[in-house]
Amino acid sequence: MGLIPLVPPADGVLPRPGMGQTGVFAKRTFIEETEQVTGGAVTWQEPLEVKLGKAQIDGLLLVHRTDLLTHLPAPWPEARMHEEIMTELKLPGDAVDRRAVERALLRRQARQVQRLEQEDPSWVGHEPLWLIAPDVPGWLGRAYGSVRIAPGCYRLEPLGACVLWIAANELPLLDELTPFLMARSGEALDAFGRWVAPRRPRTWLRAMLKHLPLSTATREALRLTLASTDEGPESGMLMR
Template sequence: MVVELKLAGDHIDRLAAERALLRRQARQVQRAEEHGPSWMGEEPIWVVAAHLPVWLKQARKPVRFAPGCYRVEPLGHLFLWIAANELPLRDDLVPFLVARSGRALDEFARWVAPRRSPRWVLGMLRYLAMSTSVRKELLWEFEKTEDPEIMARDQEIFEVLLAARPQLMKRLLEEGRREARLEGRLEGRLIEARKALRRVLARRQFELSPEDDARIEACGDLATIERWLDHAVTATSASEALQ
């Protein structure tokens, strides 16, 4: 069987389909030469892409016989088009599901990550064009386990990346340290803003309830705390200041 896997961003226009059929025909000739005149088979071809293109719907009237699976007959040659975005999420379909795109690809990435090894997931994150938010979300998942076996595999992956891409790893480490410094400065400003807010409320003789005090402590948005500080100057109660 010839399988043409079209990932997100690959061409799926008519020219791409014709080239796929040409490769199928080359394989058909090869098999006929291998088996001799007695072989009367047909080399099947499956084209896997995120969706069924409009031009193919209009030109060949494909027949849908299962979720995401369409039978197409171009010029007498039967072939199968698989729309990966329409396929159900199943382990035996993972080789086709990688062709998904957009939200469907994000959905697949979240679903498949717990079912595969860290090395497999890192490969997926590297080569598939999922959204940046989902890629970061899955990368953070690597840090949410204390299983010694998984941590050992993570260490192995880190060492492989460090050896294979030292400049990339150096840049990532530098970016991490820079982000840590920025987060540290932000946390310092948050601490000072919380102190100023409590000081104004105390001078106005407003007693904070345990719930309001916990709300101030839990707030990590500097703009919100500064807005509460402005309100505290004219408010008639602590609850009104924290609106």
């Protein structure tokens, strides 16, 4: 996956985001921030190819230190029972109908078989899947029993701890949850944009304006804020 240029275009125009670039930006946030916000407890790994037609998963969260996850906001503590977590990002505009979710479950099963056949034949666990989407689609409760375990976090029965649905619009605005908050939509996404603006370097904000589907009003307000900010050295670290 190529890196997203974190500089505005030469003409200064920030175009409306394309869905492909939105996904790349969201994944990049997971790549860059997961290790930092979890204190090194979890890292992001680009997935190995799961050979099942076009069954390419978005990524894997690798769990290194379960003790560091205990006091983090949900869903991070749910990672304590796993070594890795298959992660699928369903961003605004992506399909979240029954077919899309069943395909994700099929990819989860393919990864589980891959682990058994190629990595550890003695493994007796089950591959977990975190589905990250703006909200919970109405059909989900009819097809599965969704059990709310924390704000924005739902276990899907009868799949139990194997599958967690993360509704980004319902998650609280916390630095530790920034990677998940990238999947917000509508007014919740605008609220995230306004909240995160003073907490990130200008280069990151330019990328956000370019790649996330913020409303026109919020986009313009943040663009004006950027334009009025005094130029100076920018840190690659998160602003606290």
